[in-house]
Amino acid sequence: MQEERIINTIKSIIGDKYIGDDCAYIKDLGIVVSQDSLVEDVHFSLDYMTPYELGYKSGKVNISDIAASGGRCKYMTVALSLPKTISTDFVKEFYKGLVDAIGDVEIIGGDITGSDKVMVSITVIGTDKDRRISSRSHAKEGYVIVTNGEHGSSAGGLRLLQAKNPISKPLIEAHLKPAVDLKMSETIAKNIKENYAMMDSSDGLADVLFKIATSSRVSIVLDFDKVEYNPDLKKLFPNDYKNMVLFGGEDYKTVAAVPKDFALQHDFKIIGSIIPKTDVPLKVINWGNGSLDITNLEKCYNHFSK
Amino acid sequence: MQEERIINTIKSIIGDKYIGDDCAYIKDLGIVVSQDSLVEDVHFSLDYMTPYELGYKSGKVNISDIAASGGRCKYMTVALSLPKTISTDFVKEFYKGLVDAIGDVEIIGGDITGSDKVMVSITVIGTDKDRRISSRSHAKEGYVIVTNGEHGSSAGGLRLLQAKNPISKPLIEAHLKPAVDLKMSETIAKNIKENYAMMDSSDGLADVLFKIATSSRVSIVLDFDKVEYNPDLKKLFPNDYKNMVLFGGEDYKTVAAVPKDFALQHDFKIIGSIIPKTDVPLKVINWGNGSLDITNLEKCYNHFSK
Numbered sequence: 001m002q003e004e005r006i007i008n009t010i011k012s013i014i015g016d017k018y019i020g021d022d023c024a025y026i027k028d029l030g031i032v033v034s035q036d037s038l039v040e041d042v043h044f045s046l047d048y049m050t051p052y053e054l055g056y057k058s059g060k061v062n063i064s065d066i067a068a069s070g071g072r073c074k075y076m077t078v079a080l081s082l083p084k085t086i087s088t089d090f091v092k093e094f095y096k097g098l099v100d101a102i103g104d105v106e107i108i109g110g111d112i113t114g115s116d117k118v119m120v121s122i123t124v125i126g127t128d129k130d131r132r133i134s135s136r137s138h139a140k141e142g143y144v145i146v147t148n149g150e151h152g153s154s155a156g157g158l159r160l161l162q163a164k165n166p167i168s169k170p171l172i173e174a175h176l177k178p179a180v181d182l183k184m185s186e187t188i189a190k191n192i193k194e195n196y197a198m199m200d201s202s203d204g205l206a207d208v209l210f211k212i213a214t215s216s217r218v219s220i221v222l223d224f225d226k227v228e229y230n231p232d233l234k235k236l237f238p239n240d241y242k243n244m245v246l247f248g249g250e251d252y253k254t255v256a257a258v259p260k261d262f263a264l265q266h267d268f269k270i271i272g273s274i275i276p277k278t279d280v281p282l283k284v285i286n287w288g289n290g291s292l293d294i295t296n297l298e299k300c301y302n303h304f305s306k
Numbered sequence: 307m308q309e310e311r312i313i314n315t316i317k318s319i320i321g322d323k324y325i326g327d328d329c330a331y332i333k334d335l336g337i338v339v340s341q342d343s344l345v346e347d348v349h350f351s352l353d354y355m356t357p358y359e360l361g362y363k364s365g366k367v368n369i370s371d372i373a374a375s376g377g378r379c380k381y382m383t384v385a386l387s388l389p390k391t392i393s394t395d396f397v398k399e400f401y402k403g404l405v406d407a408i409g410d411v412e413i414i415g416g417d418i419t420g421s422d423k424v425m426v427s428i429t430v431i432g433t434d435k436d437r438r439i440s441s442r443s444h445a446k447e448g449y450v451i452v453t454n455g456e457h458g459s460s461a462g463g464l465r466l467l468q469a470k471n472p473i474s475k476p477l478i479e480a481h482l483k484p485a486v487d488l489k490m491s492e493t494i495a496k497n498i499k500e501n502y503a504m505m506d507s508s509d510g511l512a513d514v515l516f517k518i519a520t521s522s523r524v525s526i527v528l529d530f531d532k533v534e535y536n537p538d539l540k541k542l543f544p545n546d547y548k549n550m551v552l553f554g555g556e557d558y559k560t561v562a563a564v565p566k567d568f569a570l571q572h573d574f575k576i577i578g579s580i581i582p583k584t585d586v587p588l589k590v591i592n593w594g595n596g597s598l599d600i601t602n603l604e605k606c607y608n609h610f611s612k
Contacts, residue, residue, distance in 0.1 A: 006418055009394045013401040014413045024414035026381055026431075031335060035383040035417055035429055042420045075332060077341040079427045088315045095319040107320045108330035111341055111427075112312055114348045121385050121417075121427035123341055125332075 022199065023069035023126070025133045032071035032126045032133060036062055040117035048161040051090045053176045054120070055097025061202065062122045063102055064180045064252040068200040070134045070189030071126030073105045078122050081115035094120075131189040134198035139216035139257035143196070145272035146263050147255045148184045149228065150174075151205045152241065155248025156233045168232040175250065184254045187266055198256035206246045206282060208255045209272070210297045213281035216257070222272040225286040246284065246292075328505065329375035329432070331439045338377035338432045338439060342368055346423035354467040357396045359482045360426070361403025367508065368428045369408055370486045370558040374506040376439045376495030377432030379411045384428050387421035400426075437495040440504035445522035445563035449502070451578035452569050453561045454490045455534065456480075457511045458547065461554025462539045474538040481556065490560045493572055504562035512552045512588060514561045515578070516603045519587035522563070528578040531592040552590065552598075 023034040038044060038058055046054075059076075066073045078098070080091070098107070105124070157175030160168060185198060197216060199208045205227070213220045224242070233241045263270055284292040329340040344350055344364055352360075365382075372379045384404070386397070404413070411430070463481030466474060491504060503522060505514045511533070519526045530548070539547045569576055590598040 005394055006388075006397050009397050010401055013398065013405060017412075021415075024381070024383065026414065029335065029337060029380075029431075029433070031337070031431075033381070033383055033414060033429070033431065035385050035415065035427070037385045037387055037417050037419045037425075037427060039387055039419050039421045041422075074335075075330070075339070077330065077339055077429060079341050079343045081343055081345055081425065082312075088311055091312050091315050092319065095316055099319055106323075108332065108339060109327075109341065111343050113343045113345050115345045115425065116347075116422055119343075119387065119421065119425060121341070121343060123339070123383060123429040125335075125337075125339065125431075127335070 021069065021135055022065050023071065025069065025128070030128050032066055032069045032128065033123065034062065034065040034069070035121065035123040036065060037119060037121040039119050046118065049176060051093035052097035054118075055094035056101040056177055058120045058122055059098045059101030060178050060180045060252060062124045063105065064200040064202065066124045066126035067180065067182045067185040068134070068198050068254060069126065070131050070185065070198060071128055072131060073102070073124055073126045075106050075108045075125040076102065076122060078107060078110035078120070079113070080110065081113045081119040083116060083118065084114060086118065132192055132196070134189070134196055134256070136197050136199055136212050137215040138195040139197040139212050139218055139274050141218060141274055141276050142260065143257040143274040144260045144263050144270045145209065145220060145222065145255065145257055145274070146184070146268035147253055147271055148181050148269065149253045150230050151201060151227055151251050151253060152229045152233050152245035152248045154178060154250040155244040156230070156237060156241070159237070168236060170230055171232050171236070178250065178252045180252050181254070184256070184268065188256055188258060191266070192258060192262055194259055196256060196258045198254065201251045201253045201255050202249060204247045204249045205255065206294060207249070207297060210282050210294060212257055217277050218274045219276065219278045219280060220272055220282050221275055222282065222284045223286055224284050226269070226271040228269070242287070327375065327441055328371050329377065331375065331434070336434050338372055338375045338434065339429065340368065340371040340375070341427065341429040342371060343425060343427040345425050352424065355482060357399035358403035360424075361400035362407045362483055364426045364428055365404040365407030366484050366486045366558060368430045369411065370506040370508065372430045372432035373486065373488045373491040374440070374504050374560060375432065376437050376491065376504060377434055378437060379408070379430055379432045381412050381414045381431040382408065382428060384413060384416035384426070385419070386416065387419045387425040389422060389424065390420060392424065438498055438502070440495070440502055440562070442503050442505055442518050443521040444501040445503040445518050445524055445580050447524060447580055447582050448566065449563040449580040450566045450569050450576045451515065451526060451528065451561065451563055451580070452490070452574035453559055453577055454487050454575065455559045456536050457507060457533055457557050457559060458535045458539050458551035458554045460484060460556040461550040462536070462543060462547070465543070474542060476536055477538050477542070480536075484556065484558045486558050487560070490562070490574065494562055494564060497572070498564060498568055500565055502562060502564045504560065507557045507559045507561050508555060510553045510555045511561065512600060513555070513603060516588050516600060518563055523583050524580045525582065525584045525586060526578055526580055526588050528588065528590045529592055530590050532575070532577040534575070548593070
């Protein structure tokens with residue numbers, strides 16, 4: 001995987017103190033920081049996305065990262081790179097979407113530069129006040145996996161957009177205007193007494209679970225029957241919906257490993273459990289008639305994208 | 307000016323509480339934040355810049371912003387966008403340059419994405435501990451303008467690089483590996499008792515002074531005879547060196563408006579003074595045989611770039 005090689009190269013120069021989680025937790029300042037970039041024709045296409053939707057999604061994506069760390073989003077800087085042909089109307093609509101997405105988060109600065117393609121790079125700063133910050137390495141044996149909402153919808157929506165087939169509004173909406181529900185992450189960060197692992201499913205449910213398992217040196221058993229997905233997904237993609245639920249990205253759902261009693265106490269949806277480390281970081285049960293052992297995420301991705 | 311129109315559009319949506327200074331000062335967290343992007347073929351060309359130099363310059367540029375706010379640089383996130391054809395050696399050299407440039411600043415995170423052109427977007431976080439943070443609106447009548455080092459060298463170096471003429475090492479070095487001297491900004495931020503205006507000359511000396519004058523609702527008189535520049539600049543560009551000194555960007559020198567007694571006490575180089583607001587925000591005296599009245603920066607830029 002090209003990205004992994006690059007990350008290892010970077011680690012070899014700057015060390016790995018901060019590399020691992022999606023957000024950096026700076027304890028002495030009491031803040032969590034996350035920076036994410038969206039590049040035209042890599043992460044989105046203006047063929048099917050309006051400037052408003054781009055702004056909205058950019059905002060949600062970045063808020064989601066901080067929320068999944070357990071932090072409270074407070075401030076945001078926005079770097080926009082725009083081709084000269086872009087109108088000020090584009091900027092206006094982008095910012096309208098952004099502002100609608102981020103609630104009371106304050107945009108405190110940024111930068112505008114020229115470029116060939118539209119590019120958005122956003123940094124969000126959150127605080128740890130009255131919250132416990134998560135780490136993907138904090139899952140423990142006996143913890144359970146909890147999540148909120150439906151998985152796979154965004155991947156389904158993207159497929160429909162690319163095919164110019166507007167047949168399912170909820171799937172398309174999930175891709176263009178992802179709803180990021182902060183209730184679960186907030187409840188966990190504010191109330192939990194133990195260390196825990198939490199991420200958002202920006203790169204897919206399997207990706208989150210695989211990363212938590214390997215970083216925490218445990219294994220995870222996911223019960224596919226417990227995972228929610230939109231009925232349109234199964235209807236429209238009968239041969240592929242299961243892969244979409246497991247491997248599709250950009251749903252931005254909360255996925256966390258927390259103590260079982262805590263999950264029950266808060267009535268969270270439990271979809272899996274943490275077991276002692278085996279050779280299989282992620283085992284998916286109730287996967288059709290059998291189970292799916294994921295030992296190499298890259299191979300699964302390649303399988304999925306074929 | 308396209309950029310100004312865009313900024314006004316953004317202001318109309320998010321307000322202007324934080325727009326104005328290069329860094330955002332978040333008082334309740336005691337931090338200053340700055341985000342800057344460098345785009346290939348807009349801000350730099352890999353034809354004449356090595357990956358090491360790009361990393362080095364990216365680091366210095368971003369540190370300079372925070373230092374000019376008066377803050378102490380502490381943490382950095384780095385978003386890199388890279389074409390698929392880029393080798394891991396590029397990333398290695400980039401990070402080596404970056405690490406060499408930033409001293410004890412910690413790289414705490416970031417993001418790597420694909421793109422057509424190389425793009426670097428860096429966010430730096432500094433603290434206000436034991437320091438007074440500047441604002442470009444804090445210059446006052448009776449203050450003087452102080453600066454450190456030579457102006458115009460980077461513009462001269464760029465001209466030589468574009469012409470593939472390596473005749474002056476100091477000018478080319480100034481462009482590719484800018485030295486950012488933090489002594490003056492640190493001394494000011496740690497010792498000054500009054501509010502003050504400070505910026506780096508990333509967009510040129512005239513740009514800084516014009517912005518300070520208009521934001522602070524004062525006028526500035528700059529004595530061109532007092533401004534230092536490299537002797538090579540005059541020798542190589544006898545017809546243009548004065549414009550380069552005044553309007554050339556990317557020197558990253560500290561430029562500040564501080565009380566006169568403070569400047570004298572610290573033996574700072576004084577190059578101008580603040581007077582009550584007139585119709586001319588920036589007057590340059592000893593400009594050849596006469597003086598230059600700058601009332602519209604855009605016109606001067608256009609003149610310069612012809």
